[in-house]
Amino acid sequence: MAGLLTFTSSSIYCATANVHIDPWKPVDFAIITHAHSDHAKPGCKHYLAHKDSASILKLRLGNDISLQTVEYGEKFSINGVQFSLHPAGHVIGSAQIRVEHKGEVWVASGDYKVQDDYFSAAFEPVPCHTFITESTFGLPIYKWRPQQEVMNDIREWWKENQVQDKASVLMGYALGKMQRLVKNLQPFDHKVFAHGAIYNVNEQLRNAGFDLPYIPRVTADIDKKEYRGALILGTSSSLNTPWLKKFEPYSTGYCSGWMAVRGAKNRRSVDRGFVLSDHADWNELNWVIAETGAERVYVTHGYTDTFARWLNEKGIEAHEVKTSYGDEEEDVLPEEVVA
């Protein structure tokens, strides 16, 4: 079926405009929903993204990329096709791409979450005829609690560790999760340190003018006593690595939507799993699709077959689509999609 957008072997493609959305192979013109590495791949001749994505895209794809930025809601035309970007609430600068041609509206949403994280612009549903959705947590077992409750749990855990003179090593995705944590856990009354990868992202964002506190990086010359009672921000891949040794004694916490299931937490042998995700949960996915008023839905990654079947049974035409985005078929919770 020739729609306004099609699913090719390299991207979500708009043939009329000759524009690719989140291509996983190098193309001439790429519109990027957000700067996570499964959506923003190197090698394209020209990129377009929201302006808040610029600093991280340059950090990850190189300072010399050809990059054009826009504001949310700013309309621009390519070959008669009208485009605009709208907040997706997933990470800083993340956007849904609205594409309109001859009265037909498609929205490619990339990754999104509905709860406001007070750092990325809050999600807004965009009315459309056809909606392209993720389904990372497209099972009814995934239902998030309000963010504030999870932050309280984290604070309580940190306090308990302080009483025992332990360091609290809190792990999660460096881009998105960590800024969300910092924004919502501050002000800090104890020391906080960050893994180099997180430090780099934070500093890049601070230099670009975003309001984040300075958090020193963990370095070899820091006296180990400094870590007693401190909060250490680690990446998802720090778990069970020698990097942790210097913090002993410590307790580990891991922030991810996957932590909703005991088995997922226990298999990672972390002390605490905090259910905190930058993706929509089951109820939110359903709410968003209802809000868009879409007649047709394409499900790109996650529990695609399940979620598409559910939508079809509810009377919404839905199709599974194979893409290279954080696909459960390719990766079981790899570091890059455990967001």
Add this chain to the structure above:
Amino acid sequence: MKRFTNLFLQLDRTTKTNEKVELLKAYFLSAPEEDKIWALALFTGRRPPRPIKSSQVQEWALEQAGIPQWLYRESYSSVGDMAETISLLLPASESTSDKTLSDWFHDFIDLAKKTDDEKKAFLINAWKQLSPYEIFVFNKLMMGSFRIGVSQTLVIRAVSEATDQEAAVVTHRVMGNWDPQVTTFKELIHAENLADQHSKPYPFYLAYAIEDELDELGQPNEWFAEWKWDGIRAQIIYRNKELYIWSRGEELVTGKFPELHAFADFLPDGTVLDGEILCFTDERPLSFNVLQTRIGRKNVTKKILQEAPVALIAYDLLELNGTDIRKQSQEYRRQALEDLYKSTSAFPAFRLSRLLDFQKWDDLKSLHKQSRENIAEGFMIKRKAAAYQTGRKKGDWWKWKVDPLSVDAVLIYAQKGSGRRAELYTDYTFAVWDQGKLIPFAKAYSGLTDAEIRRVDHFVKNNTVEKFGPVRTVKPKLVFEIGFEGINASTRHKSGIAVRFPRMLRWREDKPAEEADTLENLRQILSQYR
């Protein structure tokens, strides 16, 4: 309930044994008296029968959650636990509840007499008062499998520390036949002279597999060696004119083995024997499979008694004339066992485990090769000076098992695991070749490292040919060496063969699927070893 839920939550958060014991100990020191006995019952596998059928629990949960059956199944296959899946699917609760653990259990017991409508109303009302984690624990209480990484040994350690008693004493008291509905925690743990104590077995002494060369054990003349039988480990207790047969799983199995009731006529009062229950015909032990089939039957029929009569091969004596002799040496106990055997009028169900004759370790090594011909799994090697200890201990008792039988087979189906492996394809079905077709013959779950499991999981996801519910058919490419302990003809399996304890010995990455073994290879093993 909040206190117990919290205990469960805390236990779930730690993998450290000492922390678990501390948590349990704190619970047993602070919980209400009537809750303690229920907690102990749960941790030692004495949950009362399910008050509601699990199919009904599931049906009513789906109704509340507003989702179809197929979506439940998808959810379950990502969670791997029914109690937890339901707790995640139900809508948020509306109120809270102050009911205690024992309150809930009394409700469960009352439910047995209620109608389905009343049961449904009870359950929905209960769910509405509980938080998601409480619902998870509540569901476990109601329907368990109650496994949360707390072994009976851990619980016993905690109770013994909390009540300031010797662990062996607590073990002895916790084992056996008690009912949380009528026994109080005080009676069970603290009371000194209870009549029902007569039924209790001693904790079994268990051996580790031998790790080093036999020579490392020292002088051969300091050791006994016996065949290691593949049956059911059991204690036969005759006290106060009553006979009790306990399996190692701490199950009272007296009724399952009428042939052994003759022990009541022959043993002196105050006797406890340790040994192996096996089926025999014509003086020859039968394979474990026969025994297993027999145990599976509800009633012991005449036919079974004729075709597969059991006997006890006794190898230890723990109590003699009402005196606990476990602290005496193996040699002393062996002599006492032989004396008892000789003084007992012969009856076919009482056999003595033969001591093997050897001067040098090398004698034993050559004898070991005859294990399978003797329907044995290998040897038990016991230090003559050994006391009868509690639980699995190193040093004095060793098992030396024969190498498993094995074939190279092809992975054809995969299914996700449960519990901590719920997101990974960890449960595999293996096939061997027969006239150009792959015939499934065994399922195996264990034997791979976590890193290998992740690689196989990756393979499964990228090489799926078909999905049948949770099962995926994969391209027949990967070959594994599958080890097993026993082999039998079977009419219930497509291959005509059933293997016992199949497991993956190693991943044969060097072998293409075409070179895997055939059904004919399996038939040969069958004709050699059955």
